Amino acid sequence: MNAVHLHRGAIARLELDNPAKLNAFTPDMLSQLETHCAALDADPAVLGVLVTAAPARAFCAGADISAWAGLAPAEFARHWVRDGHRVFDRLARLSKPTIAVIGGHAFGGGLELTAACDIRVMAPEARLGLPESSVGIVPGWSGTQRLLRLVPEPVVKEMALFGRHLTAERAREIGFVAEVAADPLAAAEDIAARLAHTSPRATEIAKYLIHAAAGEDRAAMIEALGGGMIAASADKAEGVAAFAEKRKPEFPGR
Structure with a gap:
């Protein structure tokens, strides 16, 4: 059963739908996201894309630990890390403008997913973080690379080295988040609606x-x-x- 849905329209929606795992990524979800990105790029009727998640306590808790915990080191590096990079790169390089709608916490791969979008809208109570070191690994889907082009180095270090969370308001102050809104989906839809009047x-x-x-x-x-x-x-x-x-x-x- 698909856990990443594509809702077509002039403003399309990519929706993570794995609420039992706090929308954490599985290999199948990565594959589904990649397929949907290819479909979006090929559809001239799509003007923009919202990246959302099914209601849960988190927008995306990262990567499903059960999906990678048992992998041999070579398999972890060769497939899990590189496959995630390839898929998130595909999202980042979509020809359509993208908005991440962060309605809950975005940790690890969830934060890296939002960094692959063009802009971000965030709920005031949501938090961002890179908790990988707490389970003995490091960010693997560009949390130390793409994210560093969007967030000041000391802030990335706060999250990756010390496990601190980034609040919505601070994320807005440093420019990572475009808007903080009680209803981030409505705010993102309002921003995306402007694409109807641009080339x-x-x-x-x-x-x-x-x-x-x-x-x-x-x-x-x-x-x-x-x-x-x-x-x-x-x-x-x-x-x-x-x-x-x-x-x-x-x-x-x-």
Whole structure:
């Protein structure tokens, strides 16, 4: 049974639905999230994406310990850590704007999931944390990498080294959270509604530009921008036509 649901629409919703485990990630959930991300990227009707979770005491408690506790060290590194990275990278690099709706605590992989979104809206009582050291491991899905580009280094150290939690208000003050709201879903929907009045192409390209500057998959972002420019050129049209007609191209230079 799926534990990550895709609700389609102009503003689509990715919903974690594993409340018995506080929406903690299992391997199947990672696979489902990856599949949904591919579907969203391929759907031109989608303007934006909200990342939400089924009601529970936590937005996402991280990774289901029972899913990784028995793995051999090589399997833990080769599959669990790298698979999670690949899936969260897929979410981070969606061509659509994304908003994490943090209605409860987001710890470990849950915090890393929110960091893979473009912006975040958070309930006032929710908390953020990196509790991995309390179970003898370290953050594995970019909690010491992507998160460090979004949160000051000392704050990441507070969470990862000392186990301190980050409150919603402090997260807003340091810029990690865009808004703190009693109803974070309604607040996120209000923000996302503005996408109906913006150019989908412009927001996509703006996201690529920002990611290239920030170091989020810089090589792919730069080549995507260059590819888009050349794909619209008369030279590209002539090159493709000449190849199909088995003749030498006569490039117009525009």
